[in-house]
Amino acid sequence: MSVVPAEPVESPEPAWRQRAVERSTRAAKLRAEQRVQRFLDAAQELIADKGTTDFTVQEVVERSRQSLRSFYQHFDGKHELLLALFEDALSRSATEMREKLSTVTGPLDRLKVAVDLLYDSSTPREGQQSPLFTDFAIQLLVSHPDQVATAHLPLLALFTELVEDAVKAGQAVTPRPRRTASLIMQTAMFTAQAPAAPVGAQPSRIGAEDVWEFCLGGITGAGQATGGDESGTQKVAATKKAAAKRTTAKKSAAPKGATRTKA
Amino acid sequence: MSVVPAEPVESPEPAWRQRAVERSTRAAKLRAEQRVQRFLDAAQELIADKGTTDFTVQEVVERSRQSLRSFYQHFDGKHELLLALFEDALSRSATEMREKLSTVTGPLDRLKVAVDLLYDSSTPREGQQSPLFTDFAIQLLVSHPDQVATAHLPLLALFTELVEDAVKAGQAVTPRPRRTASLIMQTAMFTAQAPAAPVGAQPSRIGAEDVWEFCLGGITGAGQATGGDESGTQKVAATKKAAAKRTTAKKSAAPKGATRTKA
DNA sequence: CGTCTGACGAGAATGCTATTCTCGCATCGA
DNA sequence: TCGATGCGAGAATAGCATTCTCGTCAGACG
Numbered sequence: 001m002s003v004v005p006a007e008p009v010e011s012p013e014p015a016w017r018q019r020a021v022e023r024s025t026r027a028a029k030l031r032a033e034q035r036v037q038r039f040l041d042a043a044q045e046l047i048a049d050k051g052t053t054d055f056t057v058q059e060v061v062e063r064s065r066q067s068l069r070s071f072y073q074h075f076d077g078k079h080e081l082l083l084a085l086f087e088d089a090l091s092r093s094a095t096e097m098r099e100k101l102s103t104v105t106g107p108l109d110r111l112k113v114a115v116d117l118l119y120d121s122s123t124p125r126e127g128q129q130s131p132l133f134t135d136f137a138i139q140l141l142v143s144h145p146d147q148v149a150t151a152h153l154p155l156l157a158l159f160t161e162l163v164e165d166a167v168k169a170g171q172a173v174t175p176r177p178r179r180t181a182s183l184i185m186q187t188a189m190f191t192a193q194a195p196a197a198p199v200g201a202q203p204s205r206i207g208a209e210d211v212w213e214f215c216l217g218g219i220t221g222a223g224q225a226t227g228g229d230e231s232g233t234q235k236v237a238a239t240k241k242a243a244a245k246r247t248t249a250k251k252s253a254a255p256k257g258a259t260r261t262k263a
Numbered sequence: 264m265s266v267v268p269a270e271p272v273e274s275p276e277p278a279w280r281q282r283a284v285e286r287s288t289r290a291a292k293l294r295a296e297q298r299v300q301r302f303l304d305a306a307q308e309l310i311a312d313k314g315t316t317d318f319t320v321q322e323v324v325e326r327s328r329q330s331l332r333s334f335y336q337h338f339d340g341k342h343e344l345l346l347a348l349f350e351d352a353l354s355r356s357a358t359e360m361r362e363k364l365s366t367v368t369g370p371l372d373r374l375k376v377a378v379d380l381l382y383d384s385s386t387p388r389e390g391q392q393s394p395l396f397t398d399f400a401i402q403l404l405v406s407h408p409d410q411v412a413t414a415h416l417p418l419l420a421l422f423t424e425l426v427e428d429a430v431k432a433g434q435a436v437t438p439r440p441r442r443t444a445s446l447i448m449q450t451a452m453f454t455a456q457a458p459a460a461p462v463g464a465q466p467s468r469i470g471a472e473d474v475w476e477f478c479l480g481g482i483t484g485a486g487q488a489t490g491g492d493e494s495g496t497q498k499v500a501a502t503k504k505a506a507a508k509r510t511t512a513k514k515s516a517a518p519k520g521a522t523r524t525k526a
Numbered sequence: 527c528g529t530c531t532g533a534c535g536a537g538a539a540t541g542c543t544a545t546t547c548t549c550g551c552a553t554c555g556a
Numbered sequence: 557t558c559g560a561t562g563c564g565a566g567a568a569t570a571g572c573a574t575t576c577t578c579g580t581c582a583g584a585c586g
Contacts, residue, residue: 024584028533035534057573067535072574135405141456142401149458179469183454183477190453191446193404206442214446217480290554291562298563320544330564335545 036074038064040088043081053082053136082136083144087151089132093121094154107166112212114162115188118155119208122192134193152185159185184215299337301327303351306344316345316399345399346407350414356384357417370429375475377425378451381418382471385455397456415448422448447478 042064046055057078061068075081097117104110122133140148159181166172174180188211305327309318320341324331338344360380367373387397403411422444429435437443451474 027583031533056571067537068574069536069576070534073533078573138401138405141458142398145456145458152458176473179473180477182457182469183450183473186453186457187446187450190449193408194445194449206445210439210442210446214443215477294562319542328564331545331566332547333563336562341544 032074035066035070038066039071039074039081040085043085047085047132053132053139079143082132083140083147083151086132086136086140090151091154094158097155097158101162107162107169108171108216111159111162111166111172111184112216114159115184115212115215116208118185118188119192119211122189124193133189137189138193155185156181187211187215295337298329298333301329302334302337302344303348306348310348316402342406346403346410346414349399349403353414354417357421360418360421364425370425370432371434371479374422374425374429374435374447375479377422378447378475378478379471381448381451382455382474385452387456400452401456418448419444450474450478 039060042060043055046059046063047053057068057071060081061071075084097114100117101110101113104113124134137148140151156178160178163172163174163177163181163184167174167177188208191206191211192208194206302323305323306318309322309326310316320331320334323344324334338347360377363380364373364376367376385397400411403414419441423441426435426437426440426444426447430437430440451471454469454474455471457469
């Protein structure tokens, strides 16, 4: 990109010195990276062990057999450490998801599988690796929304592709695939760690299936048609169009043919 | 429910004493409630002032002109205080929303307005009253999901009604209105404080409109039909049905008639 | 080879909060 | 008036992140 052409007057030590310095530098940089990695690994272990991101910086330091001094020399703070892990995890997750998707064909199938996978990753487990998606992701959402956005980028790209493919195949419609992808992701991720109903409510947990149906067909009925009466679906679809129009144009009174599809 | 019939032998002081005690108690209880209220008010003010829930317990104490001692005598901790405010806010919000909805007719219109309102409440503002929906709600979601669920109950009830009404009017279809309502709420609330795109991405912010369209029609096209070609919508709807089936039953190859509705 | 520099370990010190504890005073009913 | 209970004032404790101080050591450089 920018191979500086060495100013003829100001710097009488053009490239060879630079190379020398760089060689000298390289070692240090390498050592630094190793150290950073050790912190990262230690933190990862702690997260796995304790199932939280509530570990102490001290613990990280001890586990990595380094010093506080060193820690703060390499990270701006605990926050930076977690952010690093977070971005890494999401990025890794995206590629992993891509692999798993490689065996699936059909735009909608692929999208569904993606939703399932994302939902699964976002579900709080006991001993798994999740807390980066759950715990921290959420805290971060409050304090540094933009960084979350950045971290989401790889996944968002993937989902955007999936949506676009579905659209191209005529199996989906949306004016802004990126936004839709974002909405799908958010729905899946947040719903996964959703509040279970307070006490004794049967609809206890909203599952990946529910999320998918919702994303697919929303409320207007298309998604749930997994075996219902043909005519019914057709009817609702027609109604829907009108309803949407009405919502925008302000009007009322509607056909009563309640058309549920399932029991 | 349980007017204890006064055991003949064990307690020779049946009702008069109880009444006396109760009279004596009442005053104390009343004073206690006033104190609690003062804490609550003070906290509310602080939130309004600072725009965060990051106030100190000390601050609450000072502002309410009471003592730390007293605070911890009435609350289990800062957490309880916030939780109280949170539940209150959500409950209040639900009734307020009900009022505003009273002027709107038409199931889908009502639902849409509700989504707008909820989205609006959940949007982080500078000086407004929101932080209870944003800040704290999210922290809470991590630490005490069940309490969040409880707090959401009033709103969930409202949205469930709205969805059910829409279904009854034949303007919507869903097997489990409650779940759908929950999904709609979550989508609106979380998307409102969503991460804006990292740097220079135009689709910067997902708005209430986008949320609504997504909830309404999901991805399968029904929602966006604000003026598209009749036949197109019809076609997509038909395709949709098949697609959904395929998703479940694992199959591939799809009709190519890309049918976008909007530009 | 001697020195100088910059990274590092060990750990004390600081700062911020929540939470608890200890003292007295005051209020209210008996 | 007496005693219990509520409460204000504020000191004490504790958990953590972050900073600072002091030596040490390895490599760079003349």
